[in-house]
Amino acid sequence: MATGIWLVIYRLFVCLLWMMQVISLVVSVPLLWLMLSIGWIAQRRSRLRSATADADDHGSNDHSSSDHSSGEFDPEAMDEDDSPTERDPQTTFDAVPPPVAWFFVAALRWIHFPIVLVLRFVxxxxxxRPQRRYLTALLASRLALCGSGSLDYEGRYRLSSKAMAIDTIADMGSFSGERPVFVYGHWLSHYCAKTFLSLASTRVMFAQRQRLQIGLSDSNMADHAEYVKFASVSLVLDMIEAGVVADLPVLKNGVASIHRIASDWNLVSSVPTSHGELSALEIQNKYFKAAKQFVAGTSNQWLGESETVLQRWESLITVLAAFRRDHTETSEAVGRVDWMTKQQLIDALGDKAEWTEKKKIDLRYHELSADGYFQQLVRAKPEAIFVKQQNVDRRRRSPPSGSPAARRGWIIREFAGGDEVLHTDWAYAMIGHGRKRKRVNFDL
Structure with missing residues (x-):
């Protein structure tokens, strides 16, 4: 949550971006209307051809009917509200021929490019600022604990394929194909939406609290790794909010350091930090000790499950420290650390195994069906499961009450498959089309 002078500077830039957004939308309106009209014409021609074909088929099959024997139909009988403004805009945009759509999209991207430059600076x-400064080292080093493992096309084993694709620390994550650690693509959508609704949605950008989206995060199968991945970051964010950051290391040469950690499953490589050259486990230890001290000084009423977080976090560090001392110490990590569990399955094939056989394990390890390799493993090791399946099923049906997820789920259940057009986003839903369209916010 931003405070002080940086909050003022941030809001000034939001004002600047809002003015740039107004200009961009005004410039975009002729293009959008032209694109909408082309899509509407394409839709109408498609329906005319379809209606003509249906009339011809009906006429040929029913010669006794004078109304249809000529294969004619009345174009005026089509929907009265069949216009670019009354029909669903997204459907109309989708009807634009691909070459024409490419031209319009390229033009719109150039119109919004100044916004992207300013937003990228912000x-x-x-x-x-403090979150990016003190979280980057945690996110990079947690690959040792929470990486999902990956076998590349040259047969090299990595802690994380996603980490190897990271090419910047903070960026849009969608505009130019960049792969940042901290992703601001959801901000870009506020300023570069297709309609003037984006002007209304921009007001949320003035809020003191904003969503921080992290792109350096693997999809874990192991409950233990998944829990520590989220819980450790949540705890460190609390520390940053409280200003308890003196003992937290700051990563230098961010992207290069991330790649170096991700490439070293032996866990011996060191990367430059504000505390000197540290390995991934050493960085994790520093964060853990700082978090433990922070929790010790926190009032009981605010502890929550922080003690459980520390216990599970420490146990993973201990397991991996044992592996670093002796590479035969892997039994405790199986079912708890994804990259090591997967590596054990691959190594079990032997040195003569083909790359395709190893890659099959790499891929099928993540299969969610009962035949998935991790699913088969945890059936033999049920202690690795933290959450019972019935609890998972219950939360799928009923998210926490009062949460955006609960409102979003209710909207989808009520309106999906009905007559009303429904478009949902993380923050809101649009129900209906044309003048009857309504917006429902999930965060109210």
Whole structure:
């Protein structure tokens, strides 16, 4: 949550971006209307051809009917509200021929490019300054604990394929195909939406609290790794909010350090930090000790499950420290650390195994069906499961009451499959089309 002078600077830039957004939308309106009209014409021609074909088929099959024997139909009988403004805009946009759509999209991207430049500056230098500064080392080093493992096309084993694709610390994550650690693509959507609704949605950008989206995060199968991945970051964010950051290391040469950690499943490589050259486990230890001290000084009423977080976090560090001392110490990690569990399955094939056989394990390890390799493993090791399946099923049906997820789920259940057009986003839903369209916010 931003405070002080940086909050003022941030809001000034939001004002600047809002003015740029107004200009961009005004410039975009002729293009959008032209694109909408082309899509509407394409839709109408498609329906005319379809109706003509249906009339011809009906006429040929029913010669006794004078109304249809000629294969004619009345174009005026089509929907009265069949216009670019009354029909669903997204459906109309989708009807635009691909070459024409490519031209319009390219033009719109150039129109919004100044917004992207300013937003990129805000993302890299103003927004979430302490969070980016003190979280990057945690996110990079947690690959040793929570990486899912990956076998590349040259047969090299990595802690994380996603980490190897990271090419910047903070960016849009969608505009130019960049792969950042901290992703601001959801901000970009506020400023570069297709309609003037984006002007209304921009007001949320003035809020003191904003969503921080992390792109450096693997999809774990092991409950233990998944729990520590989220819980450790949540705890460190609390520390940053409280200003308890003196003992937290700051990563230097961010992208290069991330790649170096991700490439070293032996866990011996060191990367430069504000505390000197440290390995991934050493960085994790520093964060853990700082978090433990922070929790010890926190009032009981605010502890929550922080003690459980520390216990599970420490147990993973201990397991991996044992592996670093002796590479035969892997039994405790199986079912708890994904990359090591997967590596054990691959190594079990032997040295003569083909790359395709190893890659099959790499891929099928993540299969969610009962035949998935991890699913088969945990059936033999039920202690690795933290959450019972019935609890998972219950939360799928009923998210926490009062949460955006609960409102979103209710909207989808009530309106999906009905007559009303429904478009949902993380923050809101649009129900209906044309003048009858309504917006429902999930965060109210």
């Amino acid at each position: 993302a890299r230098h103003i927004a979430f």
